[in-house]
Amino acid sequence: MQIRTDDLSAPxxxxLIAEHLREMHETSPPESVHALGVEDLRTAGVTFWTAWDxxxxxxxxxxxxxxxGEAEIKAMRTAVVARGRGVATAMLEHLITEARARGIRRLSLxxxxxxxxxxxxxLYARHGFAECPPFGDYTEDPHSVFMTLNLGIG
Incomplete structure (x- = not known):
């Protein structure tokens, strides 16, 4: 498996992002869907990676x-055909490593x-994330769980 920075241009x-958004809207009320579309993922301040084999x-x-010194995990998604193959674990570990390399002190989602x-x-709990209050622009929402990981930097 290769994880690489991606510009979201590949069909x-x-x-995959469209599938992610569709599923989020099928499983959560519209006001509780915080997933980003392609254009939002291309904005400044967001780095996007894909996993390929x-x-x-x-x-x-x-x-x-x-x-x-804080960052948020966004757009975590495993393709249906790849579920159960350790993709989410590999991507999460990559994101944690990247956050540490950038000097991020706290990683939330x-x-x-x-x-x-x-x-x-x-998955998040196995990697040390713990529930926390809403962060950033989020507010209390009965359909949301907020989690954070202190990376021990700084």
Whole structure:
């Protein structure tokens, strides 16, 4: 598996993001969907990566920079055909490594409360993320779980 910085121009990457957005809207109320589309992922302050194996797109993930040494994980997604192959673990470990290399002190994320999101919450917890109050521009939401990981930098 190769993880590389991506500009979101490949049709299969755009399809994966569209699939991600569709699924988020199918599993959460519209006001509780915080997933970003392709154009939002191309904005300044967001770095986007994709995971590939022999030309097959396996998944993606992004870091959105925040002020004061904090970053947020965005767009974590494993392609349906690649689930159960360790893609999410590899991408999450890559994002944590990248955040540390950038001097990020705290890495946070938002995910859903529905059963659909339970595997993601378990993955994050296995990597040391703990539930926290809303951060950044987020507010309390019964459909959101906020998690954070102190990277011990600074």
């Amino acid at each position: 299969e990457v755009q399809s 022999q030309g097959e797109l396996l998944g993606c993930g992004a870091l959105a920079g925040h002020e004061s 938002e995910t859903g409360t529905e059963d659909h999101f339970a595997p993601a919450r378990r």
